[in-house]
Amino acid sequence: MRRPYLNTPATLTSLLLGFATSCAPKPPEPTAPPTAPSASTPEAQTPPESGPFAKELAEVAKVRGLGAKHAVAGRRVSREEMMREVDAELEREVPPSVVTGLTAALVALRLAPSDFDYMSAVRSLMGEKLAGFYQPRTKTLFIAQDLPENEQIATLHHELVHALQDQHFDLGPRVAYREGAGDEQAALHALAEGEAMHVMVDLMLAPYGKSALDLSEEQLAAMEADQTVDVDVPPVLVRSLVSPYFDGQRFVQALRRRGGWGAVTKAWSAPPMSSEQLLHIAKYDAKEPPIQVTAAPPPSAEYRREFRDVMGEQGLRAVLQEWHSAPVGAALASGWGGDQLAVYDSAGKRAVAWLIVMDTEAFAGRLEKGLVPGLVPSAAPAADGSRCEESPRGPTALLRDGRRLVVAVLPDGSCTAARSWATAAVAAAPQ
Known part of the structure; x- marks a missing residue:
């Protein structure tokens, strides 16, 4: 299956x-x-x-x-x-x-x-x-x-x-x-x-x-x-x-x-x-429901949403274990509350936004630190706490606001644009 x-x-x-x-x-x-x-x-x-x-x-x-x-x-x-x-x-x-x-x-x-x-x-x-x-x-x-x-x-x-x-x-x-x-x-x-x-x-x-x-x-x-x-x-x-x-x-x-x-x-x-x-x-016994997270808005009017899905704690863990040991990756993912991954297309160029809401701000802070080595390893935090790194794959922005966190990746452009999209995306997530 x-x-x-x-x-x-x-x-x-x-x-x-x-x-x-x-x-x-x-x-x-x-x-x-x-x-x-x-x-x-x-x-x-x-x-x-x-x-x-x-x-x-x-x-x-x-x-x-x-x-x-x-x-x-x-x-x-x-x-x-x-x-x-x-x-x-x-x-x-x-x-x-x-x-x-x-x-x-x-x-x-x-x-x-x-x-x-x-x-x-x-x-x-x-x-x-x-x-x-x-x-x-x-x-x-x-x-x-x-x-x-x-x-x-x-x-x-x-x-x-x-x-x-x-x-x-x-x-x-x-x-x-x-x-x-x-x-x-x-x-x-x-x-x-x-x-x-x-x-x-x-x-x-x-x-x-x-x-x-x-x-x-x-x-x-x-x-x-x-x-x-x-x-x-x-x-x-x-x-x-x-x-x-x-x-x-x-x-x-x-x-x-x-x-x-x-x-x-x-x-x-x-x-x-x-x-x-x-x-x-x-x-499971407590019937704790996942937090419902809607997809991030598109980065601009030229983009249409092509795909969306919920990755869940299991999916978040699989990603984190790319850069951490299995126990550490599982621990970092364990505070998952809800998420939504969305992919947007504009004439064959694709932008990706992954909105994640953790159970608490403390869990979100640990997750943010856990994502840095794999996604923005050389980026220093900006005044708003966001990190962004440009690469041949496009600029990648990582932004946390309380227990909400977003990874926003554009196909091209600058970190300014990626940070702007990340800010709009995280604002749309449940607080």
Whole structure:
């Protein structure tokens, strides 16, 4: 699931519920081979006991405590065929403005080079990491046929959980792209991936008398820190791809420890409203809503808004971890209250404004200091406290007013213009 996005599960891949084998403990060697998927696609209402994955579906349903309503269609495919399916789905479901907007944002925030090709990077990353995925639109799962046998079994279990989620909780409409809903869908995506990881790991560890609940925070943190790729893509994309699996595991672990699988089922009726709620179970329990932040005004009348989205605490953390250690980046992002990222276009030139409102002025002050090394490392503060730095990418202004903060990047011009836009933008944010 999840779209590699800026906080990137949620702007492209939540259309696909996928699994990267590196996000899991090493599976044990199998005692029996997985059922061979059929080359044909069964009808949607085929009884579960007669489908191509009947044995594995029954195992997953028993562990999760959710009965299968019908069989699940799917097949093993080459990586080339799997990526063709991914490409077709992304082309069908993702507006071009999302791709251009995210590209502009990554470049403006100095997270990607100026010649960055977003979709090429996403394809390279998913081509290496993706072991399988479930497609809600067609109710079909795909498994990479070149996986070792034990990884095929683990991946199949993972994807069958997504199929059960779709049968019980109607995933399709919930993961379909909606403008401005990136953070909300990131939280839902992490819930889905966390649940699938827990069922998969439960089955993986059952022969040893253990379950996913036995994984410590130290083990999860070590696995998360060990995520590496052999393709040349911006690190923020890698963090964004794997974060739903680990953030979701922690959230589901907290639910299961206090209420078993019933608490997880209940969460589907009232999922976390934001990645902040996902990352902080106390805020989920308190139903703390995100602060609603509107997009910054355009820098001038020549610009039209091309893209907007909420990056959320998860997305802010992914950006900060570009310049800080994982714990420091997470701590700096933890006071997130709300945000809105907007990209404006004028004859192919793009301006980017990221408005962020923190919970308190103290959190905002720490965030401001945390952003300086990556965005305006050589800029001294002006009389109003703003910092601005000119570069070949255009002038970048960083301005804080109380708990409100804005990063404003113009495609060209001077720091005077960037500061002026930043001032107008921060004034529009909630105090």
